[in-house]
Amino acid sequence: MSQAFAHEEVVVRRGSRSGLPLIVAIHSRTLGPAVGGCRLRRYDTWQDGLADALRLSEAMTYKAAVAGLDFGGGKTVIALGKDTELTADLRRAALEDLGELIASLQGSYRTGPDIGTGPDDMVVLRRFSPYAHCAPVEHGGTGDSGGPTATGVLAALHAGARHVFGDASCTGRTVVVSGFGSVGSGVAAGLAADGAHVVVSDVDPLRKKAASASGYRWVEPGHALSAPADIFVPAAVGGVLSKATVPRLAAPLVVGPANNQLTEESVADALAEHGVVWIPDYVASAGGIVYALSRESEHYGHEAAQKRVEGIGATVSHILDLARSNGVTPQRAARQIAEARLVSAAS
Ligand SMILES: NC(=O)c1ccc[n+]([C@@H]2O[C@H](COP(=O)([O-])OP(=O)(O)OC[C@H]3O[C@@H](n4cnc5c(N)ncnc54)[C@H](O)[C@@H]3O)[C@@H](O)[C@H]2O)c1
Incomplete structure (x- = not known):
């Protein structure tokens, strides 16, 4: 700050x-x-x-601005x-x-x-x-936001996969989902439906039972970050990506909903140096707020609000293109997009 x-x-x-x-x-x-x-x-x-x-x-402020919402x-x-x-x-x-x-x-x-x-x-x-x-x-509300948040994460993940692997589909890819809660379980289900090999991790032993009942592989939380994978999805707590943990990361793409994944801003640079594409958490996790505000404040119907959530994929593609062409991290590119909106609205 x-x-x-x-x-x-x-x-x-x-x-x-x-x-x-x-x-x-x-x-x-x-x-x-x-x-x-x-x-x-x-x-x-x-x-x-x-x-x-x-x-x-x-x-x-930055989350709403990048998501294209007219909210502060x-x-x-x-x-x-x-x-x-x-x-x-x-x-x-x-x-x-x-x-x-x-x-x-x-x-x-x-x-x-x-x-x-x-x-x-x-x-x-x-x-x-x-x-x-x-x-x-x-x-009169739209209830728990875990489902729409998972939809937004999946849209971000497919856009990231297209950028990193040249193919948005996750068929045959190994994806580690760390945190099998409200959002993580929705992301895992979407990935399984797409034909991915889903590996799940959680600190709660009850979640292990639920994961195996759904047919997912399991990795203990201490090994989730370094488990061989194409994509790592942080869907538990913040602070998982630090200068100490980045070298252990096995996946070349990291995208998930957990808030405040980086212990400090400069970890975004460390990720890029380690060859990892990291989609900023506040971009990937915006589905819940986009859906709730679209339905409850802007009176969109379910389908239209859902489409807006899926638009997070296009936002992520735009961020990654901008990052590539300007030679900056996706973190910096997302920030530039938000700041441009804020400056133009203020003038
Ligand atoms: N729910 C939403 O709409 C939403 C929106 C934006 C961001 N987020 C963020 O996404 C993350 C997940 O949200 P949620 O609603 O699914 O939460 P949740 O509480 O339903 O699930 C989190 C899961 O992570 C597990 N967990 C906790 N510590 C762990 C660790 N060290 N390793 C592995 N698993 C661990 C918990 O046991 C739990 O099963 C949180 O960081 C949340 O702030 C959620």
Whole structure:
């Protein structure tokens, strides 16, 4: 994150019902209302939660800009203390506090689920305003975003495969999917349908059972990165790609939904030097937000929203072409595309 204070607005409020620190960071509304999920988790200090909200809201600006959305970047953090017990009553009180805060922003910021919150929590927020996306379908939302996110990852993956292997199809290719959760399982199913050899990894032993029931091969998490493969899909936690882990990577193409895959920006250069094409995570993982905003805010039907999600493939091809012709990493090319949109909208 840059040193200058780049955010348009940051609200930090002690919830009147919950007593918890609520942070809504709005990085940019240059392209439209700010969007970004609501993170409810423990932090050592509330200031750590503030730092997270500042960093994540900036990333949302770039995610929305590259995805071609007319929305800006924001993020909510509800910061739990190290020893705070999150009872059902405290959770509801915090969500009611947040619902009131979001309503006061009058649509200039919209939220959705993130770590620690889910579609049911959006129902509580929607009692105060319509600006909470991905509530369950029976409550007027589009529900869990894992499916559309997986569709976007698959579109990005096929575009990456065309660039690296000269063929978008994954038939006969070996793909390691690290993290067999909501998005990873959808990506694995799409790849299997395309005739790929799918290898799955997860820290949860129950997921191992589910993976073998689906007929996938298994690799232990400690060996996922170095397992021989054509494509590696990070679909678990952030921070998997560092200067220390990049030399162990066996696959020449890395594309997946996990947020903040690089431990630091310069790892993008290390990946390129190691001969790996890395599709920036915020480009590959945009399917969920593209689908939810298209359906819930822009009133697209399912088919049209799905097509827009599949458009992530064309975005990735554009990024990779630009990277190749300008001799820069895909990370830098994606950033250039986002900045061009932001500069043109601001002028
Ligand atoms: N769900 C979405 O719409 C969405 C959108 C954008 C980005 N993402 C990101 O994509 C990633 C996956 O999201 P999800 O919704 O599928 O989450 P999830 O919680 O459903 O699944 C994550 C899986 O990863 C496993 N896991 C955790 N640590 C691991 C490790 N070290 N090695 C291997 N497996 C590990 C977990 O056991 C779990 O099964 C997350 O980083 C998330 O932030 C998700």
